[in-house]
Amino acid sequence: MADGETPLLDELEKGPWPSYVKEIKRMASKNAASKDLLGIQELSYKDKVTHWKHGGIVGVTGYGAGVIGRYTDMPDKFPNAAAFHTLRINQPAGWFYNTKSLRTICDIWEKYGSGMTNFHGSTGDIILLGTTTENLQPCFDALTDAGFDLGGSGSALRTISGCVGKARCEWSSIDTLDIIYNLTMEFQDEIHRPRWPYKFKIKTSGCPNDCSAAIARADFTIIGTWKDGLRIDQEKVREYVDKGMDINGLIVNKCPTYALEWDGKSRELKFYEDDCVRCMHCINKMPKAIRPGVDTGATILIGGKAPIIKGAYLSWVLIPFMKMEPPYDEVKDLLRKIWDWWDENGRTRERLAELIERVGLKTFLKEIGLKPVPQMVYKPRANPYVFLK
């Protein structure tokens, strides 16, 4: 293979979906680090293994997080990507941007890095992929001058993210963007200076559709909900029906708790408020006719994580309903209590859910000072092994 040729990667320039290989090549023509990245990636495709090593200690002064150290195992062959560190940049809540600030980030990254990025990482940050150890500090300084800061990494609070919320979604029961921004500003120290047994993630979604997958991938999940009934506009319901919607087949019969009934005579959608579990189905399918209630707040769930180490968890209910109004002191107090307890009792690399499983939810509730409620479980225990203390 002649120098600089990438026959395997070239295959990924074909086809209709936009190609990341084309993107690397766009930079490779003017940036030596990106050119080497392309070479390293081609070799991985040939060798079928990664050519990156564990990171070392790199970072910017004052922070223990936000930078991922990265070195290739072939520094002689690819000197321009020998060190190829990543910066995590805390995104604005909701991933909204004005073009001026985006262009500023591009200019800074053109000067100090490879010019390659992820918009965005799965936790939420803007990922700037690939720079040298020497460039980290000046790049960071330029970014803070432009109003941006690093996100979390290591055993720290990770960058907080969530769904678009009230900015563009009629179903949001809470102001996700404000919650994200407010908590992010409050917990700058926890984000930038890792000190816990392991990582901790907070995500928020405005309604039970959970577009940001908060329930699956955050240790602390905030999901918007409401306590009263649905708002139903019967006139609009009839419009859907008149336009041919199979209201029994697609709405009423799919309600998980039989909270709806279509009365064909009076042409009215009956709603049994007590039976509704606020699953969103009928709202999703008839957005013009059915809306969430107005007594709004959030359900707080905890413990969600990927499988490492003891298996995957979905977050479970801790507080069925909490009002969410600035400055969100109740949430902040709860978080601080949880962190203190986890830090005191958790083993190295033990996530919150794993610690709770080890010592028991009962113990956790007692230490945090929360009363058990039936909404926390699907069903009570079936076995008789109770430690009655």
Place this chain on the structure above:
Amino acid sequence: MAEVTEELKQKVIDYLKTVTKAKNKEVAREIGEDKHLVDKAIAELGKEGKIEYLYLGASFIKLKE
């Protein structure tokens, strides 16, 4: 909460001299000070460039060489 003093920061540094690396809560336990205060002191030492962080599956701090 009490403020971070120079003595406290020195105590942290003295402790870190005796180990290759440590976690915040170990530092607090070993020098017998309040954990929140020690967290704050360590943050200040970080900003002053006197300690650095390392990541070995979990995060630790150590004195800067």
Place this chain on the structure above:
Amino acid sequence: MGRTDIGPPNYQDMLPDVIKKNYGKWKYHEIQRPGVLKHVSESGDELYTVRVGSPRLVSIDFIRDLCDVADKYCDGYLRFTSRYNVEFLTDKKENVQGIIAEMERLGLPVGGTGNSVSNIVHTQGWIHCHSAATDASGIVKAIMDELYDYFTSMKLPAYVRIAVACCINMCGAVHCSDLAIVGVHTKPPKIDHEKVLAQCEIPTTIQSCPTGAIRRHPDTNIKSVVVREDLCMYCANCYTVCPAMPLADPIGDGVAIYAGGKVSNARKPPMFSRMVVPYLPNNPPRWPEVVDVIKKIVEVYANHAKRYERMGEWIERIGWEKFFKLTDIPFTEHHIDDFTHAVETYRTTTQFKW
């Protein structure tokens, strides 16, 4: 020295006027065509969103291209979604066609709304991670080329969320997706004893193994560890704490495929994805075996599920036994759980299908 702890920019400085004005006042929305949403406010104001697919791993020139379009049609604002799509927002209906035309020029697909296959959430892979058992960006590209029509249309029974993680750390939290592809190792770690001495802390390394497979080296003169290979499940947890124990292997590494997860609470509660294919080899650059299985499952689902039924709901209704039959995927001993909560998955009823 730079300033510290300034935090991200305030989102309010990043919102277009029409959103600032109607924040929290949106009344309803419609999907006008695949990729185009119209939101209507209590005030009567309208907001049009054009959603566009992105490869996520992009150059700064790509971002600048997007900025040019946003400057021309959206008063200089745009946003990204949690699945890496780009959204152009405008209150001017007449701008929608212009944005779509620009996307055609840039070669970017408009879609990802409603009952579509949206963009694939994925991780770093061979582009940037030491832990990767497969690549992510390449598999994503190969699959999306094949499922392109499902991104730009809304013809599925419900939406289908796909995710790729290049090792079982699963940075992308793929474990609750309709379809998940996960990189897996199949060989135990190869220990470099000299490196262990220099780079690893032995007690931490031993403690890191969830199955207790790691022991001190029997020869006390060698300050290192050994692995009982019959206990190793190739999770690479040891490698995360000890760089001298890599598991990557060109022949052994490959991917597993999972199906039927969801995160939304609509109708059924969230569910985990379940293993449907324990292992397929890495076959870069286009992973044809993986693409075939994914395409097959999507097509069988499209043909059999009822309207609004997510993949997991469909599988629950027909039963896993029917799923394996319809998709022609063999059911093997590897599909039967033997990890921590295994017994919960064993069938405790005489109810099943053929």
